Amino acid sequence: MKRRAFLTLAAAAAALPRPLLAGAPGRQGLVPAEPPRPLPAVEFKDAEGRAVPLSTFKGKPVLLNVWASYCAPCVAELPALDRLKARDGGIVVLAVSLDPLGAKQAGGTLRRLDVTHLDLLLDPGFTLTGALALPSLPTTLLIDREGREIGRFIGAAAWDGPEAAPVLDALRQGRTLAGVTAPPVVRLTGPAP
Amino acid sequence: MRETTTESPSPAMRASAFLMLLALLLLLAVPATAQTAVTGRFRLDDHDGHRVTQDSYAGKLRLMTFGYTYCPDICPTSLGTMAGALTLLGDAAAQVVPIFVTVDPQRDTAAHLKDYLDAFGPRFVGLTGTARMVDDAAKAFRVRYVIHPPAAGEPDSYVVDHSAGIYIMDRDGAFLAKLPHLMGADEVAERLRPLLK
Incomplete structure (x- = not known):
């Protein structure tokens, strides 16, 4: 509970300064892909170092979160993803860590957070940033049953909360994200980690 | 009138x-x-508090990026991309110094950078300095940044916008290339490979 208190809804999200500089990795919130975008063949590693191709999950809607231990908002978002996964609402919930030092680093973070439902998945070689075009973390890709990206959420969200439900419903029902109300970006408060 | x-x-x-x-x-x-006139000259303090310049890493290639570590909402991926590229290069990565220059010296002190860069392995060098020193370095790399006013009542809570990208500097510290921030680690490694001995 303490950690949740650390997250506040960015009520002032609209008041946040927009990135002024072209190329600054500053875009945040829901970015629908219209039309849905086929994704390149990517894979990550499980805790034992075995390759897990993303195509493994074809046929099911997938929420693919990309995080790292050095990214404080990513770490703050993980418990909500863990609770979402525990609920098993017909969506495959994947959280892939980009921790450069791999399983030891990422596994340590999951244990510290008491995250038990999410599987430890890794991309220590940082191949996903290029392949999936990720300028910033956390980024969560919403992937339909055909393995296409229907959109992405840049920044942290309370994925287990009521405000994320419309996006998750659309994903589950195979709809596009056009006109779907997005959850707000959550922002860390308190001292720098 | x-x-x-x-x-x-x-x-x-x-x-x-x-x-x-x-x-x-x-x-x-x-x-x-x-944009092309990157002199690459700097005078900064490393994360151990030593004064350094572009000549301090003579004989080594450098991968450099500018940014700040305090990211309350989203964090850039460029440092991880650099770490990934060096992993792909194996032993030859010893010829490359990965350098992170903060544009937020007020919060990114030497001690904080040392702690933060630990997550990327022992090779990483963090550089900071006075606001003036950092500004001079940013200008020498044509990096633009804007420190926004802090939130009301929270002097340490502010956003910094900065131009992204990864610089490849040669063994004398001269500019070779600027890579877009969306480049994958594998692509960065490919750009470095021909420069390795």
């Missing part, structure tokens, strides 16, 4: 308008051409 604005401008006014237009065009043109 109001009426004069409806009259056709005097030759003097026309000339000054022309000069203003010329100045504006020059202003617009300069950043585009200056």
Whole structure:
């Protein structure tokens, strides 16, 4: 509970300064892909170092979160993803860590957070940033049953909360994200980690 | 005075308008051409508190990026991309120094950088300094940044916008290339490979 208190809804999200500089990795919130975008063949590693191709999950809607231990908002978002996964609402919930030092680093973070439902998945070689075009973390890709990206959420969200439900419903029902109300970006408060 | 604005401008006014237009065009043109003029010179403090310059890493290739570590909402991926590229290079990565230069020296102290960069392995060097030193370094790399005013009552809570990208500097510290921030680790490694001995 303490950690949740650390997250506040960015009520002032609209008041946040927009990135002024072209190329600054500053875009945040829901970015629908219209039309849905086929994704390149990517894979990550499980805790034992075995390759897990993303195509493994074809046929099911997938929420693919990309995080790292050095990214404080990513770490703050993980418990909500863990609770979402525990609920098993017909969506495959994947959280892939980009921790450069791999399983030891990422596994340590999951244990510290008491995250038990999410599987430890890794991309220590940082191949996903290029392949999936990720300028910033956390980024969560919403992937339909055909393995296409229907959109992405840049920044942290309370994925287990009521405000994320419309996006998750659309994903589950195979709809596009056009006109779907997005959850707000959550922002860390308190001292720098 | 109001009426004069409806009259056709005097030759003097026309000339000054022309000069203003010329100045504006020059202003617009300069950043585009200056983009290539990266001198790569800096005088900063490393994360152990040692004063360093571009000559401190003589003989080594450098991968450099500018940014700040305090990211309350989203964090850039460029440092991880650099770490990933070095992993892919294996032993040859010893010829490359990965360097992170903060544009937020107020919060990114040497001690904080040392702690933060730990997550990327022992090779990473963090550079900071006074606001002036950091500003000079940013100018030498044509990096632009804007420190936004802090939130009300929270002097340490502010956002910094900065231009992204990863620089490859040669063994003498001269500019070789600027890679877009969306480049994958594998692509960065490919760009470095021909430069390795």
